[in-house]
Amino acid sequence: QVQLVESGGGLVQAGGSLRLSCAASGRTLSSYAMGWFRQAPGKERESVAAISRSGGVTSYADSVKGRFTIARDNAKNTVYLQMNSLKPEDTAVYYCAARATYSSGSYSHASGDYNYWGQGTQVTVSS
Numbered sequence: 437q438v439q440l441v442e443s444g445g446g447l448v449q450a451g452g453s454l455r456l457s458c459a460a461s462g463r464t465l466s467s468y469a470m471g472w473f474r475q476a477p478g479k480e481r482e483s484v485a486a487i488s489r490s491g492g493v494t495s496y497a498d499s500v501k502g503r504f505t506i507a508r509d510n511a512k513n514t515v516y517l518q519m520n521s522l523k524p525e526d527t528a529v530y531y532c533a534a535r536a537t538y539s540s541g542s543y544s545h546a547s548g549d550y551n552y553w554g555q556g557t558q559v560t561v562s563s
Contacts, residue, residue, distance in 0.1 A: 437462050437463065437479050437552075438460055438461070438462045438463050438465075438468065438534050438551075438552040439461045439462045439506055439552075440458055440459070440460055440532050440533070440534060440552055440554035441458070441459050441460075441461075441555070442456060442501075442530065442531065442532050442554045442555065443456070443457050443458075443459070443463050443555040443557060444456040444457050444531060444557060445557030445558045445559045446558075446559070447560045447562065448458065448522055448531055448559075448560070448562070449476065449561070449562050450520060450522060450531060450562065451522065452522050452561070453465065453518070453520045453521075453522065454517060454519045454557060454559060455516060455517070455518050455519070456472070456516065456517040456519065456520065456530055456532075456559075457514055457515070457516055458470070458472075458514060458515040458516070458517075458532030458554055459513065459514050460506060460513045460514070460515075460534065460536045461513070461551070463522075464492075464510070465508065465510055465514070465515065465534070466488065466489060466491060466509045466510040466514065466549075466561055467535055468488065468534040468535055468552075469486065469488050469489050469513045469534075469535040469537050469539075469544065470487050470506075470508060470515045470522075470532060470533065470534055470535070471483060471484075471486040471529060471533045471535065471544065471545070471550060472485045472486075472506060472515075472517045472531070472532055472533075473528045473530070473531045473532075473533060473547060474528035474529065474531070474559075475506070475522070475528055475529050475531070475556075476525075476528075476529075477500060477527040479516070479528075481502070481531070481547055482497065483497055483545035484496070484497050484500055484504060484517070485497070485500065485505075485506035485517060485540055485548065486543035486544060486545055487506045487507070487508055487515065487543060488539075488542060488543045489537065489539070489540045489542075490497055490540045490541065491507065491508045491510070491525070491539075491545055491552050492540075492541060493503045493542075494506050494507075494543070494546050495516065495545065496542050497545070498525065498529055500510070500519075500524075500526075501552055501553070502519045503519065503520050503522075504517060504518065504519050504520070505517070505518040505520075506518075515532055515534075517530070519559070520531070520560075523561060523563045524538060524562065524563045525558060525561075526559060526561050527560050527561050528558075528559060529556040529558050529559075530557050530558075530559050531553055531554055531556045532550060532553075532554045533547070533550035533551075533552060533553045533554070534550060534552040535549050535550045535551055536551050541550065
């Protein structure tokens with residue numbers, strides 16, 4: 437069992453930056469591929485970024501490519517999402533998720549592939 441807790445959300449002006457953190461407890465995070473998802477009001481949850489167990493492979497949604505960076509520190513059992521050049525359309529609740537996998541290089545953008553989820557953190561970008 438893995439418990440995930442997101443932090444770092446808040447209110448920021450368009451063009452600004454935020455860094456989200458996802459702290460894990462219960463098991464070592466190095467056993468899990470990780471992902472960040474978001475859900476805006478009235479919309480379906482969508483994948484934002486994904487990272488492999490080792491951190492050597494990352495992947496991004498087209499909407500955030502070049503602006504967001506996912507990273508992990510397995511020693512600290514924490515995953516990060518650096519968000520730059522934020523836009524009002526980035527406003528959403530952001531969730532981190534963990535996916536148990538034996539492969540050190542795999543990742544996924546499919547929410548159904550993930551086993552554990554955090555409670556989410558609100559990001560609001562004002563225009």
